[in-house]
Amino acid sequence: xxxxxxxxxxxxxxxxxxxxxxxxxxxxxxxxxxxxxxxxxxxxxxxxxxxxxxxxxxxxxxxxxxxxxxxxxxxxxxxxxxxxxxxxxxxxxxxxxxxxxxxxxxxxxxxxxxxxxxxxxxxxxxxxxxxxxxxxxxxxxxxxxxxxxxxxxxxxxxxxxxxxxxxxxxxxxxxxxxxxxxxxxxxxxxxxxxxxxxxxxxxxxxxxxxxxxxxxxxxxxxxxxxxxxxxxxxxxxxxxxxxxxxxxxxxxxxxxxxxxxxxxxxxxxxxxxxxxxxxxxxxxxxxxxxxxxxxxxxxxxxxxxxxxxxxxxxxxxxxxxxxxxxxxxxxxxxxxxxxxxxxxxxxxxx
Amino acid sequence: xxxxxxxxxxxxxxxxxxxxxxxxxxxxxxxxxxxxxxxxxxxxxxxxxxxxxxxxxxxxxxxxxxxxxxxxxxxxxxxxxxxxxxxxxxxxxxxxxxxxxxxxxxxxxxxxxxxxxxxxxxxxxxxxxxxxxxxxxxxxxxxxxxxxxxxxxxxxxxxxxxxxxxxxxxxxxxxxxxxxxxxxxxxxxxxxxxxxxxxxxxxxxxxxxxxxxxxxxxxxxxxxxxxxxxxxxxxxxxxxxxxxxxxxxxxxxxxxxxxxxxxxxxxxxxxxxxxxxxxxxxxxxxxxxxxxxxxxxxxxxxxxxxxxxxxxxxxxxxxxxxxxxxxxxxxxxxxxxxxxxxxxxxxxxx
DNA sequence: CCGCGCCAATAGAACGTTCCAAAAGACAGT
DNA sequence: ACTGTCTTTTGGAACGTTCTATTGGCGCGG
Numbered sequence: 001x002x003x004x005x006x007x008x009x010x011x012x013x014x015x016x017x018x019x020x021x022x023x024x025x026x027x028x029x030x031x032x033x034x035x036x037x038x039x040x041x042x043x044x045x046x047x048x049x050x051x052x053x054x055x056x057x058x059x060x061x062x063x064x065x066x067x068x069x070x071x072x073x074x075x076x077x078x079x080x081x082x083x084x085x086x087x088x089x090x091x092x093x094x095x096x097x098x099x100x101x102x103x104x105x106x107x108x109x110x111x112x113x114x115x116x117x118x119x120x121x122x123x124x125x126x127x128x129x130x131x132x133x134x135x136x137x138x139x140x141x142x143x144x145x146x147x148x149x150x151x152x153x154x155x156x157x158x159x160x161x162x163x164x165x166x167x168x169x170x171x172x173x174x175x176x177x178x179x180x181x182x183x184x185x186x187x188x189x190x191x192x193x194x195x196x197x198x199x200x201x202x203x204x205x206x207x208x209x210x211x212x213x214x215x216x217x218x219x220x221x222x223x224x225x226x227x228x229x230x231x232x233x234x235x236x237x238x239x240x241x242x243x244x245x246x247x248x249x250x251x252x253x254x255x256x257x258x259x260x261x262x263x264x265x266x267x268x269x270x271x272x273x274x275x276x277x278x279x280x281x282x283x284x285x286x287x288x289x290x291x292x293x294x295x296x297x298x299x300x301x302x303x304x305x306x307x308x309x310x311x312x313x314x315x316x317x318x319x320x321x322x323x324x325x326x327x328x329x330x331x332x333x334x335x336x337x338x339x340x341x342x343x344x345x346x347x348x349x350x
Numbered sequence: 351x352x353x354x355x356x357x358x359x360x361x362x363x364x365x366x367x368x369x370x371x372x373x374x375x376x377x378x379x380x381x382x383x384x385x386x387x388x389x390x391x392x393x394x395x396x397x398x399x400x401x402x403x404x405x406x407x408x409x410x411x412x413x414x415x416x417x418x419x420x421x422x423x424x425x426x427x428x429x430x431x432x433x434x435x436x437x438x439x440x441x442x443x444x445x446x447x448x449x450x451x452x453x454x455x456x457x458x459x460x461x462x463x464x465x466x467x468x469x470x471x472x473x474x475x476x477x478x479x480x481x482x483x484x485x486x487x488x489x490x491x492x493x494x495x496x497x498x499x500x501x502x503x504x505x506x507x508x509x510x511x512x513x514x515x516x517x518x519x520x521x522x523x524x525x526x527x528x529x530x531x532x533x534x535x536x537x538x539x540x541x542x543x544x545x546x547x548x549x550x551x552x553x554x555x556x557x558x559x560x561x562x563x564x565x566x567x568x569x570x571x572x573x574x575x576x577x578x579x580x581x582x583x584x585x586x587x588x589x590x591x592x593x594x595x596x597x598x599x600x601x602x603x604x605x606x607x608x609x610x611x612x613x614x615x616x617x618x619x620x621x622x623x624x625x626x627x628x629x630x631x632x633x634x635x636x637x638x639x640x641x642x643x644x645x646x647x648x649x650x651x652x653x654x655x656x657x658x659x660x661x662x663x664x665x666x667x668x669x670x671x672x673x674x675x676x677x678x679x680x681x682x683x684x685x686x687x688x689x690x691x692x693x694x695x696x697x698x699x700x
Numbered sequence: 701c702c703g704c705g706c707c708a709a710t711a712g713a714a715c716g717t718t719c720c721a722a723a724a725g726a727c728a729g730t
Numbered sequence: 731a732c733t734g735t736c737t738t739t740t741g742g743a744a745c746g747t748t749c750t751a752t753t754g755g756c757g758c759g760g
Contacts, residue, residue, distance in 0.1 A: 024749085025708085062746080094464070123407070266641050361716055412745050704759090
């Protein structure tokens with residue numbers, strides 16, 4: 001059990017020697033070519049097993065001038081939504097025989113630039129990126145200019161024609177509002193999310209459109225930006241409850257914010273879904289097990305991840321470095337945080 | 351802004367030609383050698399910029415017979431604890447100039463075996479692995495035998511001498527129990543975690559030791575295994591509350607289970623920290639923002655991740671493929687879920 | 701017995717770096 | 731001018747694959 005000395009890698013030529021064939025033949029066997037006689041194939045495979053050969057992908061990639069690596073750059077891996085997305089993407093790539101490469105930028109454009117550079121040097125065949133906040137429009141020009149297929153998820157980059165895979169933010173927000181209207185709510189707030197976020201802009205747009213459709217004045221509806229965290233959600237709630245004539249319901253930027261809002265409500269002794277209706281966005285796994293279970297817009301994260309991966313794979317295989325955007329379906333997952341028809345305490349302040 | 355044709359990579363020799371030097375000199379410049387005259391260096395750098403050269407790490411690794419890639423295999427990236435760990439590890443590797451490679455196995459030993467194979471083929475310089483449940487003891491023999499530095503996190507593999515970095519599970523559980531004893535609890539349960547989990551065994555050991563220390567019979571204390579999820583926690587709680595003379599407090603396998611236990615308590619109308627004390631393990635970010643904020647054993651995940659990375663890096667640099675285990679410090683983070691001194695309703699059933 | 705086609709196997713040149721050994725320059729001392 | 735020392739630059743052989751073109755062997759029809 002002593003540490004084995006780091007003996008150097010056994011290569012294809014040593015296999016060849018052991019099996020009494022040429023390295024070309026070994027290469028053929030390795031890629032499962034039809035044109036090698038079964039008896040030789042077996043001999044080679046035996047040698048491979050006996051000598052403990054391990055394939056050197058680096059060398060292969062060098063020669064073939066294309067690689068089996070694909071990159072995925074995630075802006076915040078600790079965010080469960082992003083983690084689920086990453087896992088969905090990874091699964092598709094693995095299944096397709098590519099080696100995915102996850103990197104986390106923690107919302108830092110600087111780190112992101114480093115990571116992009118590294119991936120390019122590593123020779124990725126394609127890239128999926130969920131861009132960090134504040135990413136400059138030209139961040140991906142090098143990669144795209146070199147013909148590397150790139151797909152963005154969730155967030156769009158201004159001015160460039162890079163395909164985007166994301167949920168239908170406008171529709172989702174509309175569905176949420178319509179539900180609340182149905183329940184009798186008339187004063188509905190939009191809570192959370194960075195003010196400069198594109199995703200938030202889309203969701204807010206759907207939110208306002210739904211209000212306008214119902215004959216309400218969208219401009220009078222309050223929208224409070226915040227960091228998209230639990231604390232941010234709780235704070236946004238405080239702000240909004242301090243107003244005179246406060247709302248009775250909120251559509252939240254995402255589930256995390258919604259959790260914060262619920263937390264804030266309970267701190268004030270209000271039961272989410274009874275005194276105040278809350279709807280989230282994303283349907284992270286946790287939403288189902290929260291207390292109360294969170295009504296939210298389900299977006300099928302894993303599905304989006306898989307779709308993004310498929311898009312990149314098709315771009316790689318066809319050689320085209322462009323593709324259509326994909327707007328994923330969404331639906332309202334009704335749970336308890338939005339309550340039943342017009343809870344009695346909802347108008348407690350009216 | 352039309353898509354640029356995928357013109358082939360510009361290489362070191364084209365830079366050399368453009369700058370009027372040999373490719374050796376360009377290579378020297380690339381690695382910042384002292385012995386190249388500043389004027390030539392500038393000329394080369396100018397050419398690099400002008401031609402848009404990008405370094406080919408694959409080729410470099412091939413020649414140098416060592417790579418700058420390191421792997422990290424995580425058993426469940428969607429688990430926030432693991433995600434935080436991954437991020438900590440990644441950060442250290444990046445800072446050290448290595449390219450980390452995250453892979454998620456989703457607790458599948460099969461997937462894990464594929465991933466390990468892939469990483470070997472890719473030529474990782476080192477590996478950190480948080481092994482999937484049910485990993486066979488010999489899963490890493492190939493890698494270790496080939497002299498690749500491997501460090502395990504959290505989980506240990508039987509029989510092999512692979513360094514492990516993890517928190518002090520025994521001490522953590524002991525601290526939790528001692529706190530509960532101090533608060534007056536006498537019937538304390540251990541809830542959650544797979545029955546065959548090594549980590550659970552250690553935590554349970556500390557749990558029992560603390561009870562024994564206090565003169566209580568550790569064997570009479572109830573320990574219920576479960577899947578380590580919210581549902582698992584809620585179920586374990588149900589089981590334990592159904593017993594006659596049920597416990598008044600629980601130490602949970604981890605925070606996620608603890609959240610489930612709190613959820614279960616609330617469903618029964620019991621306020622965690624008042625009617626029943628709950629202590630978690632890990633201190634994931636969410637614990638602080640839960641309702642009520644979760645008392646838990648804080649383990650400094652990011653710190654553990656960084657430590658694991660440092661260990662691998664040292665192994666890589668020294669060429670030794672062995673290192674000492676690291677048992678990370680833990681401390682009790684007191685919040686509301688464990689309540690104050692002996693809540694009045696705790697003995698409601700006695 | 702020749703030429704043809706087919707199958708199985710092979711030689712050897714790539715791929716883009718690094719690095720060793722050695723060449724070329726520069727300068728000083730004799 | 732020659733030697734020696736130091737600095738700067740260079741040629742060319744690796745690294746472990748893939749792939750194109752080619753060889754050798756064999757069976758078969760003429």
